[in-house]
Amino acid sequence: MKWFSRAADTGKFAAITQTLNELQSDGLTLSIEELLRYQSKTSLIDLKASRNQQSRMSGNYLSRSKGRGMEFDEVRHYQHGDDIRAIDWRVTARTGKTHTKLYREEIERPVLVATDLSTSMLFGSQLLCKSVQAAHIAALVAWHAKARGDRLGGMVFNETSHQECKPRSRKQGVLHYLHHLVTMHAASFANQQALAARDFVSAFADNCQRLRQLAKPGSLVYLITDGHAIGSESVRHLSQLSRHCELIVCLITDPLEMALPSSDQRLNVAMTDGEQRQQVTLGDQHAAQNYQSKVDGLMAARKQLFRQAGARLLILSAGESLEQQLIDGAHQWIR
Template sequence: MWFTQKKSTEQDNPQVLLDELDSNGIDLTIEELIRYQTKSSLINLAAAKSLHGKMSGNYLARSKGRGMEFDEVRHYQNGDDIRAIDWRVTARTGQTHTKLFREEIERPVLIASDLSTSMFFGSRLLFKSVQAAHVAALVAWHAKSRGDRIGGVVFNQYAHTELKPRSRQQGVLHYLHALVESHANSAIKSTEALDHQQAKLAFEQNCARLRQLAKPGSLVYLITDGYNLTDEAVRHLANISRHCELVVCLISDPLEQQLPESKSKISVAITNGTDNDGDDRQQLILGDKAIAEQYHQQAMALNSTMEEKLTKAGARLLHFCASEALETQLNRGVASWIR
């Protein structure tokens, strides 16, 4: 189910919450992402039990094989597997050598962060794009603590940045700096008129690229609001889920789910454009229960359709709201990270 935001109390002062998050809710800084290094225990990225095919490392993966990485060669000894003989070294030295392998104890964690124009919206605490970055940071820091390699894609409808999986802290910082830089560039672009078709096509293309980057056995996180999801994008995601563990984090804002309450009827203008002459201008009446219910039902229908498509594609869904601190939602158990 999608979140409904609880009513504000005196303790829920937005500025106090923003200060705690080291954020202004709109822009993104490396400092606010680094703070999640101490919050990594909030989640658990253990491989899902439904994955099949054992590897020699810590995880159950969809890929088949020994799950071993080449380490070194040494002289052949009685009892060594003849299939591991290194014939090139043997021919060069004139003595039989065998390959040694080490257990594979890490897996790639790919994080795809959607910073499209629709993500630059927030009605209460954070922009959806900022919350998406917080989720990505938390996943990255936890993956690092497990010894996994971190990489992925940061994209919008204009450009994307690919980051090959890296191990240790450098992998995390590489991704976080890419998030901050891409977020700043996307924020500038978000003031331009929104081309819906371009945004949907770009989303499809980035899902296709993620499909190429995701090696069998990888853990793949897609963080988005789902507004640009198409059937073609779903097809790419379904292909990813056949060989990898796919988790889709859907970021929402309360205003996208239901209209604000009003004791009196107020007419407001809304637009999908970037100024007062934007396209798709409409009038809404706040305080009209019938209109509010219709708005809510339409939003829930769109959410349900999107969830159904993603679930059929084999994705596990997690929902996060931009109007509440990430750790508050996790502590309350809103998202089922712990298996």
């Protein structure tokens, strides 16, 4: 669903059209071409580890613990118990004191991306549907993982089904995941009534449980969602996941969900979620403040639940291109 205010000026509409052309998107449907575009945008993010890794496999990331590994780190004074094979004889000869080399163990960190394409994600009021923005984020993470030589996997899900991708290296792994994004997105739009009939809170919890089962210790996990279905059961699964993996939640918002549109005159507007219908008065300060108060309460509750789950939270809007938000620093990290 896309919604534009009739009061929007021609210049704003023209800017939106231009941005959509640059993104190779109509903002509503999803194509493989617009996801391929992010292959050249990988410098926008950095997937390097931000905390200790707990996997013992070899790979491309350096452990924070120093020991007998593959990557040279530093030289220090020899201590009792150090391996004499690691003595740095050049430094020892130059300083007259015995020094030993320290190394960091290389570890492997698969990247898992879980993209939520549930009913609440199929909405957009200005530029993109939240589901389309979620797919753009997933594509950027996937291409960046490929550029770093990581194995990429994950899942794409809605209320009734999910598609899993086992971690795979190279370009084939990325294309496999992008294909699932496009097909699941089309299926979600085609079956909106069936999706809306499901208990989306329990369905989201089931998908979080499956994600926890897929993620191996030491993985970097991206969960891309709007957080509408977060609950105690999904928090429990995500908490267990974050104990052994680094969990980043990309919380997708829409401008209309965050604040009522401004208006110079009072306008009665009908709004519906597909089931319930109500009237909202634009241009009324009391109505705008009441709306904003409820939005702030909902967002604070969602942030608290994700923090409780041990996730790093990144807030991004569907009302602006992903690239522009990352360049301008308009996105928000919530620690």
